[in-house]
Amino acid sequence: MTDIPAGWELRGKPPTLFRRFEFPRYAATRDFMDALAALSEAQMLHPQNINFGSTYVNVTLEVAGVDGAAEHDFAARINTLYAATPSPSPSA
Numbered sequence: 001m002t003d004i005p006a007g008w009e010l011r012g013k014p015p016t017l018f019r020r021f022e023f024p025r026y027a028a029t030r031d032f033m034d035a036l037a038a039l040s041e042a043q044m045l046h047p048q049n050i051n052f053g054s055t056y057v058n059v060t061l062e063v064a065g066v067d068g069a070a071e072h073d074f075a076a077r078i079n080t081l082y083a084a085t086p087s088p089s090p091s092a
Contacts, residue, residue: 005076015068016048017061017075021082026054032085033057039081045074 004010008019023029029052036059040046048062059078061071 003072005072005079007079008075010063011060015063017063017068017071019059019075019078021057021059023055023057023085028085029053029055029057032082035081035085036078039077043074043077045070 004017008017010016011018021032023032033050033052036047036050036057045061047059049058049060051058061075063071
């Protein structure tokens with residue numbers, strides 16, 4: 001299996017990748033969810049499970065194939081989205 005992207009953990013059998021993303025405000029959470037939906041459609045890869053609250057999003061990716069390379073690449077791309085998600089000012 002290829003290296004697991006930063007912040008993600010390998011769980012269960014069959015294996016999944018899991019990560020919790022935290023945000024300062026709901027607007028940033030929503031912006032991330034919208035960007036994740038667009039990325040998923042563009043990559044034609046979709047999370048197995050997403051759950052969220054006002055300031056967090058939990059993402060689970062099902063690992064398919066022998067090494068999970070596609071999912072690890074997708075997880076790395078999600079990390080890039082997270083890093084690029086603007087954090088609104090506290091007065092927003």
